[in-house]
Amino acid sequence: xxxxxxxxxxxxxxxxxxxxxxxxxxxxxxxxxxxxxxxxxxxxxxxxxxxxxxxxxxxxxxxxxxxxxxxxxxxxxxxxxxxxxxxxxxxxxxxxxxxxxxxxxxxxxxxxxxxxxxxxxxxxxxxxxxxxxxxxxxxxxxxxxxxxxxxxxxxxxxxxxxxxxxxxxxxxxxxxxxxxxxxxxxxxxxxxxxxxxxxxxxxxxxxxxxxxxxxxxxxxxxxxxxxxxxxxxxxxxxxxxxxxxxxxxxxxxxxxxxxxxxxxxxxxxxxxxxxxxxxxxxxxxxxxxxxxxxxxxxxxxxxxxxxxxxxxxxxxxxxxxxxxxxxxxxxxxxxxxxxxxxxxxxxxxxxxxxxxxxxxxxxxxxxxxxxxxxxxxxxxxxxxxxxxxxxxxxxxxxxxxxxx
Numbered sequence: 001x002x003x004x005x006x007x008x009x010x011x012x013x014x015x016x017x018x019x020x021x022x023x024x025x026x027x028x029x030x031x032x033x034x035x036x037x038x039x040x041x042x043x044x045x046x047x048x049x050x051x052x053x054x055x056x057x058x059x060x061x062x063x064x065x066x067x068x069x070x071x072x073x074x075x076x077x078x079x080x081x082x083x084x085x086x087x088x089x090x091x092x093x094x095x096x097x098x099x100x101x102x103x104x105x106x107x108x109x110x111x112x113x114x115x116x117x118x119x120x121x122x123x124x125x126x127x128x129x130x131x132x133x134x135x136x137x138x139x140x141x142x143x144x145x146x147x148x149x150x151x152x153x154x155x156x157x158x159x160x161x162x163x164x165x166x167x168x169x170x171x172x173x174x175x176x177x178x179x180x181x182x183x184x185x186x187x188x189x190x191x192x193x194x195x196x197x198x199x200x201x202x203x204x205x206x207x208x209x210x211x212x213x214x215x216x217x218x219x220x221x222x223x224x225x226x227x228x229x230x231x232x233x234x235x236x237x238x239x240x241x242x243x244x245x246x247x248x249x250x251x252x253x254x255x256x257x258x259x260x261x262x263x264x265x266x267x268x269x270x271x272x273x274x275x276x277x278x279x280x281x282x283x284x285x286x287x288x289x290x291x292x293x294x295x296x297x298x299x300x301x302x303x304x305x306x307x308x309x310x311x312x313x314x315x316x317x318x319x320x321x322x323x324x325x326x327x328x329x330x331x332x333x334x335x336x337x338x339x340x341x342x343x344x345x346x347x348x349x350x351x352x353x354x355x356x357x358x359x360x361x362x363x364x365x366x367x368x369x370x371x372x373x374x375x376x377x378x379x380x381x382x383x384x385x386x387x388x389x390x391x392x393x394x395x396x397x398x399x400x401x402x403x404x
Contacts, residue, residue, distance in 0.1 A: 006101050009033070010108050013097065014115025017382075018123035025083040031090050031381075034097040047099060052396070056342065056388075060092040063335045069279075070328035076282025084283025084327065087381040094381070098389035106397065106404045109360060109390050110160055117153050120146065144183040152190055152363070159359035168198045171359070179229065185374075189366040197358050200351065207351040227253055263374045264296045265318035271295060272315065272326035279329040283377075287315045320384075323377040336380070340372050343388050346395040353398050361394060 016030035047053045067088055071081035101108050124146075155171055172194035178187030199205045211218070230252045251257045260267045272281065272292060287293055290306055293313060297304035317323035321340065325333035347365035355361075364387040371379040397404045 006105060006108055007111050009037075010101055010111045011115040011118070013094075014112055015119045015122070018119040025086055031094065034094040034385075035090070037097045037100070038093040041100065042096060045096075045100065047096070047103070050396070052392070053099070056095070056339070056392070057092075059335065059339045059342065060088065060095075063088050063332065063339065064092075066332045066335055067328055070332050071282055073279040074276075074282035074285070074328070076285060080282060080284040087283075087378065091381045091385055094385035095388050098385055099392060102389055102393040103396070106357070106390070106393055109357065110157055112386060112390075113153050113157050113360070117150065117157070120150050120153075143178070143181055144186055148178055148183045148186045152186070156360050156363060160356050163201065163356065165198070165202055168194050168201070172198070185370060189363065189370060192366060193359060193362045196351065196362055200354050200358065208348060223255070226255060259374075261300055263318060264299050265316040266322060266374050267299070268292050268296055269317050269319055269322035269326045272317065273322065273330070273333075277325075277330055280325065280327045280332070281315050283327045285315050285327065287313050292316050318376055319374055320372045320377055320379050322373075324380075327377065337372075340368065340384075343391045344368060347391045350391070350394055350398060353394075355394070355398075355404055357390075357394060357404070361391065364390060 013030045013033050016033060017028045019030075020026050020028045048057070064085065067085050068081075071084055076084070098112075151174065155174065159167065159171070172191050175187045175189070175191030175194060178184075178190060181187075196207055199210070200207055234252065249257055249261050290304070290313065293304055293316060296302075296316060315326060317326040321333055321337050324336045344365065347361065347368070350361050350365075353361075368384065368387045368391075371383060394404065
């Protein structure tokens with residue numbers, strides 16, 4: 001029973017996140033489990049004997065305090081302020097819960113991913129688009145947010161058991177297919193994961209040393225591939241996926257221009273931060289007079305239907321770090337960035353470990369970096385605790401020379 005219970009808890013935590021209900025803001029049964037577990041065991045937990053875990057806990061405590069101060073100073077409503085603080089609270093409690101399980105048995109990460117797969121299969125997709133639309137070049141939403149991640153998660157589970165060159169080649173090829181089909185960021189992350197695992201596992205190369213030595217060469221090589229991709233899109237050789245961003249761009253060969261166009265709601269946070277740098281607008285604050293939505297529409301040369309937005313609309317902030325700055329000011333953003341960088345740094349230290357979980361470690365690390373820059377603030381609560389917990393656990397095992 002003792003061996004089965006952690007598996008049941010992990011599966012319930014992952015699958016339970018598909019069962020949502022309203023409690024101040026959005027809540028689900030997976031988070032309820034994490035909160036209940038934390039309240040029951042946090043004061044007796046042996047995790048606090050670990051110096052690094054105490055450091056993370058102190059950083060989260062600073063985040064809570066600064067968040068509360070920022071919400072007050074911004075004059076935010078009580079309900080929206082509580083939603084903002086709840087993200088940080090649930091993030092830490094989920095991290096505590098996951099580390100408590102994984103540090104005893106890192107193999108539970110496989111069950112965590114299986115739970116994610118089951119949740120996606122049960123509760124389905126969030127988009128009404130289809131795979132056929134993505135392949136016809138009409139819409140890549142289905143591929144980017146449902147089918148693609150589902151395929152990758154299945155491959156991550158398989159990667160624990162198959163450590164062959166053939167599997168690594170297939171994994172990289174899947175990433176390439178995603179890029180061509182329009183899921184560019186997912187495809188690039190998938191391809192890079194396979195490529196670096198191949199370098200470490202079969203070329204026995206020190207990846208961190210290689211990146212330092214050949215960073216400029218690799219940068220030019222990837223830009224060359226990007227130019228080749230854009231050229232084929234502009235000439236109609238690649239038509240699948242969400243290529244309208246490239247076709248409508250004034251300078252598609254400039255990657256920053258594409259990021260500005262495709263991630264405009266992340267880019268616009270720079271303007272928002274400049275307007276209220278110290279304490280921000282407050283979590284889930286309204287966009288005053290649709291100011292920033294209008295700026296996005298001008299930036300992307302699109303038409304904004306203000307009537308369809310209703311009386312109010314939330315301030316656009318599609319970035320964990322910069323979104324925190326826009327909502328809660330520079331102090332909250334800095335401590336958020338410090339927490340994220342704490343785990344990124346340890347993730348990079350695992351680049352050369354070549355354990356059976358390398359695909360998972362690298363994929364989590366790349367996603368952590370990507371979401372920190374280009375995904376909603378909610379990822380700090382949704383996906384980051386699992387990334388944090390597994391990177392932290394495997395780093396501790398590696399530091400103490402314990403094989404997993």
